Amino acid sequence: MNNPSTTSWEDVRRRMDAVHAALEHDVTITPETKKAILKERALALAKERPKEQLAEAHLEIVEFVLASERYGIESSFIREIYPLRDLTPLPGTPPFVLGIINLRGEIISVIDIKKFFDLPEKGITDLNKVIVLRNAEMEFGVLADAVPGARWIAREAIQPPPATFTGLREEYLYGITVERIAILDAVKLLSDPKLIIQEETAITKGSQ
Amino acid sequence: MPENDEDFLKRLLVTFRIEAEEHVSALSSGLLELEKASPEAREAIIETVFRRAHSLKGAARSVNMTPVESACQKMEGVFAGLKRKEIDLSPELLDELHKNLDTLRELLLPTDTKSAIETKPPVEEKPESIASIAAEEPASKAVAGSATTSVREETVRVSTARLDSLVRQAEELVSAKLAANQHAEALRGIHSIFARWKKEWAKVHPELRPLERASNQNANGSLATKKLLEFLEWNEAHLQLLHETFSALEKPFERDRRALALMVDGLLDDLKKTAMLPFSSLLILLRKLVRDLSREQGKEIELVVSGDELEMDRRILQELKDPLIHLVRNSIDHGIQKPEERQKLNKPPRGTISITVLQRDSKVEIQVADDGAGIDIARVRSAAVKCGVISRLDADKLSDAEAVMLIFRSGVSTSPMLTDISGRGLGLAIVREKVEQLGGTVWLEHRVNAGTTFHMLLPLTLSTFRGVILQAADRLFVLPTNHIERVVRVRKEEIKTVENRETLSLNGQTIPLVALADALGLAKRTSQTEETITALVIASAGQRIAFHVDEVRREQEVVLKSLGKQLVRVRNISGATILDGGSVVPVLNVTDLMKSAAQASPAARTVTPEPRKKSARTILVADDSITSRSLLKNILETNGYRVESAVDGIDAFTKLRSGDFGLVVSDVEMPRMDGFDLTKKIRAEKKLAEIPVVLVTALESREDRERGIDVGANAYIVKSSFDQSNLLEVVQRLI
Numbered sequence: 001m002n003n004p005s006t007t008s009w010e011d012v013r014r015r016m017d018a019v020h021a022a023l024e025h026d027v028t029i030t031p032e033t034k035k036a037i038l039k040e041r042a043l044a045l046a047k048e049r050p051k052e053q054l055a056e057a058h059l060e061i062v063e064f065v066l067a068s069e070r071y072g073i074e075s076s077f078i079r080e081i082y083p084l085r086d087l088t089p090l091p092g093t094p095p096f097v098l099g100i101i102n103l104r105g106e107i108i109s110v111i112d113i114k115k116f117f118d119l120p121e122k123g124i125t126d127l128n129k130v131i132v133l134r135n136a137e138m139e140f141g142v143l144a145d146a147v148p149g150a151r152w153i154a155r156e157a158i159q160p161p162p163a164t165f166t167g168l169r170e171e172y173l174y175g176i177t178v179e180r181i182a183i184l185d186a187v188k189l190l191s192d193p194k195l196i197i198q199e200e201t202a203i204t205k206g207s208q
Numbered sequence: 209m210p211e212n213d214e215d216f217l218k219r220l221l222v223t224f225r226i227e228a229e230e231h232v233s234a235l236s237s238g239l240l241e242l243e244k245a246s247p248e249a250r251e252a253i254i255e256t257v258f259r260r261a262h263s264l265k266g267a268a269r270s271v272n273m274t275p276v277e278s279a280c281q282k283m284e285g286v287f288a289g290l291k292r293k294e295i296d297l298s299p300e301l302l303d304e305l306h307k308n309l310d311t312l313r314e315l316l317l318p319t320d321t322k323s324a325i326e327t328k329p330p331v332e333e334k335p336e337s338i339a340s341i342a343a344e345e346p347a348s349k350a351v352a353g354s355a356t357t358s359v360r361e362e363t364v365r366v367s368t369a370r371l372d373s374l375v376r377q378a379e380e381l382v383s384a385k386l387a388a389n390q391h392a393e394a395l396r397g398i399h400s401i402f403a404r405w406k407k408e409w410a411k412v413h414p415e416l417r418p419l420e421r422a423s424n425q426n427a428n429g430s431l432a433t434k435k436l437l438e439f440l441e442w443n444e445a446h447l448q449l450l451h452e453t454f455s456a457l458e459k460p461f462e463r464d465r466r467a468l469a470l471m472v473d474g475l476l477d478d479l480k481k482t483a484m485l486p487f488s489s490l491l492i493l494l495r496k497l498v499r500d501l502s503r504e505q506g507k508e509i510e511l512v513v514s515g516d517e518l519e520m521d522r523r524i525l526q527e528l529k530d531p532l533i534h535l536v537r538n539s540i541d542h543g544i545q546k547p548e549e550r551q552k553l554n555k556p557p558r559g560t561i562s563i564t565v566l567q568r569d570s571k572v573e574i575q576v577a578d579d580g581a582g583i584d585i586a587r588v589r590s591a592a593v594k595c596g597v598i599s600r601l602d603a604d605k606l607s608d609a610e611a612v613m614l615i616f617r618s619g620v621s622t623s624p625m626l627t628d629i630s631g632r633g634l635g636l637a638i639v640r641e642k643v644e645q646l647g648g649t650v651w652l653e654h655r656v657n658a659g660t661t662f663h664m665l666l667p668l669t670l671s672t673f674r675g676v677i678l679q680a681a682d683r684l685f686v687l688p689t690n691h692i693e694r695v696v697r698v699r700k701e702e703i704k705t706v707e708n709r710e711t712l713s714l715n716g717q718t719i720p721l722v723a724l725a726d727a728l729g730l731a732k733r734t735s736q737t738e739e740t741i742t743a744l745v746i747a748s749a750g751q752r753i754a755f756h757v758d759e760v761r762r763e764q765e766v767v768l769k770s771l772g773k774q775l776v777r778v779r780n781i782s783g784a785t786i787l788d789g790g791s792v793v794p795v796l797n798v799t800d801l802m803k804s805a806a807q808a809s810p811a812a813r814t815v816t817p818e819p820r821k822k823s824a825r826t827i828l829v830a831d832d833s834i835t836s837r838s839l840l841k842n843i844l845e846t847n848g849y850r851v852e853s854a855v856d857g858i859d860a861f862t863k864l865r866s867g868d869f870g871l872v873v874s875d876v877e878m879p880r881m882d883g884f885d886l887t888k889k890i891r892a893e894k895k896l897a898e899i900p901v902v903l904v905t906a907l908e909s910r911e912d913r914e915r916g917i918d919v920g921a922n923a924y925i926v927k928s929s930f931d932q933s934n935l936l937e938v939v940q941r942l943i
Contacts, residue, residue, distance in 0.1 A: 088792040089683070090771070091728040092779040100771060100784055102792045105380045107784050109772045140774040198776040198848050 058152045063181055064131060064144035066114060070181045071144075072153075074174070077186035079132040079139070081147050084110075093197055098143060101130060108132060110141040111195070113184070117172065138190045153177055214368055214526065216842055217271070224271045224835045228316050231264040235283075236309055243302055250297065258287035262877070264312075266906050267835040269927060276315050283308055368522070371483050378479045379767045381472045386765060387788040388465045395458055402451045409444065416440065480669040484519035487565045487574075490529060491516060494536055498561060501540045508547055508558040509540060515565035520572060521669040524646055528574070528666070530933050531642045531650075534635040535576040535662050536561060543580030543660055553657055555579065571648075572668050577661035582654040588614050612652065616640040617751075638933075639664075641799045644748060645782060647673050647688055675766035675785070675795065678744070679759040681725035684793045686766055686785055691798040693745040693752065695760055700739060712743065712754050719745060722805040724755040728780055729804075748798055753805050768795055776846075780804055825943065826850040826868065830860035830886065831875040831904075840873055840904070843932050844939065857881025861889055864896055871943045873935075876905035876912070884919050891920040900942035904935070 061072035062081070082103060087110060089099040096115035100107050110130055130141040158175035161182075172192075174183040189195070238257035245253055265280035286305065289295040416437065423433050495511055502509040520528075544550075544559035551557055564575040589603045592614040603611065616636050639662075643650045648666035667673065674689040696714065703710050703721060710721040721743060725731070743754040768783045782797035827849050831837040841851045852867065854860035856878040864872065872890065876883035883903050890896045900922040905912065916924040923938045 086791050088784070088794065090775070090778055090781055090794055091683075091730050092781065093775070097775070100775070100792050100794075102786050102790055105383070105786065107769045107772050107786075107792060109774045111774070138773050140772065193850065195774060196776055197774065197778055199779040 057156070058154050059158065059183075060150055060152050061181070061183055062131065062150045063148050064129070064142075065146040065148065066144050068145075070179070071113075072177070072181045072183040073131065073133065073142075074183070074186050075150050077133050077135060077190065079134045082130045082132060082141070084128050084130050084143065092199065097197060101141065103132070103141075108139065108141050110143055113142055113189075116195070133186060133190060135187075135190045138195075140195070153181075153183075158183060214372070214522075218369065220835060220839060220842075221271055223838055224267055224273075225316065227267055227833065227835050228264055228276070231260045231267075232309065232312055232316065234260050235264075235312075236306075239302065239305055239309065242297065251291075254287055254290050258284060258291060259879075261287055263833055266877075266927065267833045269906070270833070270836045270839045273315070276312065279308060279312050279315060283312075375476075375479050375483055378472070378476045382476065382765060382767050383786055383788065385469050385472045388468055390788045392462060392465050395454075395461065398454065402447075402454075405447065480521060481519070483522050484669075485522050485525055486517050486519050487525070488513075488516040490525055490532060493529065494532060494563070497533060497536055498540065501537065502544075505540065506546060507540065507544055509544055510558055510560050511536075512560055512562040513564075514562070515567075516563070518565045518567055518572060519668075520666075524666060524669070527642055527646055528664075531639040531664065532563075532574075532576070533933055534639050536563075538635055539576065539578035539580060539660070543578035543582075545581055567668075568665065570668060572666050574664045574666065575661055576664075577659060579659040582656040582658060582660055583612060583615070583652075584656070585611050588612060592617065612654065613751075615652075616650065640748075644691070644799045645797070647690055649690070673766055673768065674763060676744070676763045677761040677787070677793065678724075678757045679761060680723075680728070680757045681730035682758070683730070684761070684787075684791075685724070686793050686795045687744065687746075688766075688795070688798065689763055691746050691748060693747045696743050696745060696754070697740045698743060700741065703741075714745065714754075717752075719752050719754050720805070721754045721756055724757050727755065727801055727804040746798060746802070748802050751802055753802060755801070755805070766795065825870055826852065827871045827873060827939070827943075828852050828854060828860055828863055828867070828869045829873045830854040830857065830878065830883070832856050832878045833875070836875065836904075840935075843935060844873070847936055849939070849943075857883065857886035857889075860886055864890065864899070865893070869899060871900050871902065871939060873902045873904060873939070876903055876916075883921075884915060887916070887919040887921050902935075902938055902942065 060075040062075045062078055063070060063072050065071075082101070084101070087099040087101055090097065096111050096113075098110045098112050100109050108130075112127075127143045127145060129144045129147050131144055131147065132139065132141045134140075157178055159177075161170060161173050161176050172185050172188055174185040176182055235257055238253055238260065242250060242253050242257070261280050261284040265277050265284060268274075268276035268280060283305065286295070286301070290297060295301070419433065420437055423430070423437060491513060498509055498511045539561050544561070545553075547557035550559065559579055561576070561578045564577070566573045566575070585608050589606075589611050592598045592611075593600045593603050597614065597617045598606075603614075606614075616639070640650050643664050643666065646666055648664055650662065650664045652660060652662045654660040675686040676689055676692060676695075677684060677686055679685075696712070698712055703712060705711070706718065711718050712721045713719075724744075741756050742758070742760055743756045744760070745752060745754045766785045768785060770783055771778060771781070780797055780800045781794045782800075783795045784792050785795055787793055825848075827844055829837055829840045829844070829851055830853070831840065832855055837853050837855075841853055844851045852863060852869075854863050857874070858881045860872065860874060861881065863869075872886075874883040874886055878886075881889075883905065887901045887903065890899060890901060901920065902923045902925060903916045903921045904925045904927060905916075906927045913924050913926075922942055925935060925938065
C-alpha cells in the first residue's frame with residue numbers, strides 16, 4: 001500500500017478540510033434532501049442486486065484467487081467456503097488430491113485445480129480457503145489463496161476464451177469476463193470422471 | 209468405499225418410480241383407447257400395452273418389487289392372449305384389467321425404500337390373484353422379518369436415510385465422549401501440578417519466618433520486603449483458593465463425563481439395534497441360488513439354515529451378500545459332487561450345505577459348511593506356485609493348515625475347469641477382502657471327502673472399532689487392532705536380510721519386515737539412529753508381515769468415516785477417523801497393505817498385472833429401461849469401468865461405430881433393434897466383430913439361450929438369476 005515515507009502532508013490536510021466541510025454541510029441537511037439521498041441509495045442498492053428478475057441474464061459467481069490468477073465458479077454449486085486449518089494428506093493419491101479435511105465431523109477431500117489442470121506452478125500460493133463444491137452426485141473442496149467474494153455477471157459479458165488464452169484447457173472453462181476472471185465450468189468439473197479416485201485392488205485386476 | 213448400496217437402491221427406486229408412472233399412465237390410456245377402438249385398430253394398441261406391461265415387469269424386477277412384477281406378469285399374460293386372439297376382449301375383462309391397473313398404482317405409491325426392498329415377501333408366497341395384493345394391509349410389510357410371528361408390536365416406518373443419519377450423528381457423539389476422557393486426564397494432571405507447588409512452597413515457607421520477624425522488629429525495614437512478604441501471603445491464599453475451586457469443579461465435571469459416556473454408549477447401542485436386521489433377510493437370495501445352481505449342475509443339494517434370527521447391522525448384512533454368494537457357489541461348484549460320485553463314496557446322494565449363525569460375545573460367527581469333497585492341499589500348493597503367489601520351496605515348507613489358507617489369496621484356484629461360476633481363484637480372495645474390511649476374520653476347516661466348513665467371524669455392528677494410533681514418516685495412521693497380532697521392539701542387529709529382504713525372527717519363525725512408510729510409498733524419516741525399532745506384526749490369510757513404524761501412540765475406540773464422494777477408493781486406506789482434537793487421521797486397509805508390502809519389497813513375488821489399454825475398459829450398456837440401464841451402469845462404474853449407455857439396438861450400433869468400446873452389455877428385448885440383431889450386426893461388421901457381447905435378458909428359455917449363442921454373444925445372463933458379482937465376473941473375464 002502507501003509507502004509512509006512519501007506521505008504528502010499537504011494532501012492529508014486538504015482531505016481533512018474536505019471532510020470537515022462535508023460534515024458541516026451534512027448537519028444542515030434538510031429532511032427532504034435526506035429523503036432524496038436515501039431514496040437514491042435505495043435505488044442504487046436495488047439496481048446492484050438483480051437477483052430474481054435478472055437471474056436469467058446474469059450469473060452469480062464466487063471469485064477466488066489462486067497463484068495470483070482470478071477464477072470464478074457459479075455460486076449455486078458452492079456449498080460453503082471454509083477456512084483451511086488442518087489438511088491431512090493421503091498416501092497413494094495423485095498429486096492433485098491435496099488431502100482430506102474435517103468439516104464439522106464430515107470428511108471432505110480437497111483438490112488443487114492447478115495441479116489437476118496441469119497448469120505450470122508459478123507465483124507464491126497462500127492456500128488458506130477451501131471452496132466446497134457440490135451437486136447431487138459429487139462433493140469436494142477446491143483450495144484457494146483468497147476469496148474476494150460473490151458478484152453478479154451479465155451472461156452477455158462472458159466471452160469465450162481468446163485463442164491466445166494460455167490458461168486451463170477450454171473444456172473446463174465456462175468463459176472469461178471482461179475483467180479476465182476465468183469462470184470454471186462447475187457442471188463439467190463436478191461430473192468429471194477423471195477427478196474420481198477409484199483405485200483398483202489387486203483382486204479386481206485379477207490374474208488368470 | 210463405493211457408493212453405499214442403500215443410497216444407490218434408493219436412487220434407483222426413485223428412477224424406477226418415474227419410469228413406472230410413465231408406464232402406468234400409458235397402460236391406462238391404452239386400456240381406455242382399447243375400449244373405444246375399432247377391432248382393426250385394437251391390434252396396434254394391444255401391442256403397445258403388452259410392451260408397456262412387459263417393460264414395467266422388467267424394471268420392477270431390477271428393483272426387487274416382486275408384487276409389482278407379478279401384477280405386471282398377469283397383465284402381460286392377458287395381453288399376450290389377446291394378441292394371439294386366444295381370448296376375447298369382453299367388457300368384463302376390461303374391467304378386470306382396469307382393476308389390476310388400480311392395484312398396480314397402489315403398489316407403486318411411495319412407501320419407504322427399505323421396506324420395499326428388503327422386506328419383500330418371499331418368492332414362494334406369490335399372491336394368487338392381483339386383487340389379493342390390494343387387500344393386503346400395506347403396513348404389514350413394514351414389519352421386518354418377524355412379521356410372521358403372532359405378537360405384533362406397534363411399529364413406525366422410518367426411511368433408512370433418516371435412520372442412517374441418526375446413527376451417524378450418534379457416532380459423532382463418540383468423539384465428544386473420547387474428548388471428555390482426554391480432558392479428564394488433563395484435569396488430573398493439574399492436581400499433580402498443585403501438589404508440586406505445595407511441596408516447593410513447604411520447603412521455602414520456613415525461610416520466610418526470620419525475614420518476617422526481622423522486618424517487623426526493624427521499623428525502618430525495607431518497605432519493599434514488607435510488601436513482598438504480604439504478597440507472598442496473599443499469593444498462597446490465592447493459590448489455595450484456586451485449588452479448592454478447581455477441585456469443586458472437577459467433581460461435577462467427572463460426573464457429567466460419566467453420564468455422557470453412559471448415555472452416548474446407550475444411545476448408540478439402541479440406535480444400532482434399531483438399524484439391525486435378521487440374518488434371514490439374506491436367505492431368499494441364497495435359497496434361490498442353491499436351487500438354480502444345483503439344478504443347472506445336476507446335483508441334489510439341500511440348504512439347512514440355523515440361527516438366522518440373529519440380528520446384525522444392516523450395513524454388514526449388505527456387505528455380506530457377496531461373500532456368502534461366493535462361498536455357497538464355491539460349495540456347489542467345487543465341494544458337493546454329483547449324486548453318482550457321492551454314492552460311490554457311501555454318501556447320501558443328496559448333498560447338504562448348512563449355514564449356521566452363532567453369536568459369540570459381541571461378534572457373530574457365520575459358518576458355511578458342505579459335506580462335499582474337501583480340499584486337495586497338494587493342488588492348492590501347486591496352484592499357488594503356478595500363479596506366483598509363493599515359491600515351490602516356501603510352499604513345501606508350509607504346514608497343511610498354513611497351506612490351505614493360500615486359497616484365500618488372489619488367483620489361487622484348484623479348479624481345473626473355468627466355468628461361468630467359479631474357477632478363476634478370485635471368489636475366496638473377495639470373501640477375505642470383504643470380511644477383513646468389515647473388521648472380521650475368515651478361516652476354514654476341511655476333511656478330504658467329508659466336506660469343508662468356512663468360518664467368518666464378524667462384528668455385530670459396524671461404526672466403531674478399536675484402533676492403534678501409530679506414526680510413520682511423521683504422519684499419524686490408525687490400524688484396526690484386530691489385525692495386529694503383536695507389537696514388538698527389536699534390536700537393529702536382530703534384523704537379517706534374506707534374499708534381499710529384511711526379516712525378523714519371532715519365536716523361531718521368520719517374518720518379512722517392511723517399513724510402513726515404504727509400503728505406503730512415503731519418504732522414510734531420515735535419522736534412524738535408534739538402537740531398537742518398533743514393529744507391528746499383522747496377520748491376514750495366513751500371511752504375516754512385520755511393519756516397521758516410528759512410534760505406537762495408543763489404542764482407542766475409533767469411528768470409521770468414508771473419505772467423501774470424490775475418493776471412492778484409495779489404495780491402502782479404508783477411510784479416516786477424527787481424533788479428539790478434531791484432526792483427521794487415515795485408517796489403514798490391512799488387505800491392501802499386505803499386497804503393497806509385497807510390492808514395496810524388492811523380492812516381491814506377486815504377479816504384477818499388465819496395464820490395460822484405457823479404451824478396452826469402456827463398456828456400452830444398451831437397455832430400453834432407464835431403471836435397468838442405471839442399475840447396470842452403476843454396478844460397472846463402481847467397479848472401475850467407464851460406461852456409456854444406449855437406449856436401443858440402433859442407438860447402440862451407432863455409438864459402437866463412432867466410439868471405441870471394449871465390451872457391450874445389452875438387453876435382448878428392445879424397440880427398433882433387439883439384442884440378438886444387435887449382436888448379429890456387430891459380428892458382421894469387420895471393425896466391431898471382436899468386441900465381446902454380453903446379453904442380459906428376461907428370456908429364460910433354452911431356445912433363447914441357444915439363439916444368443918448362435919448370433920455370436922459371448923455370455924448370456926438371465927435376469928431372474930442376475931446378481932452383481934455374476935455380471936462382474938463375466939465382464940472381467942471378457943474384457
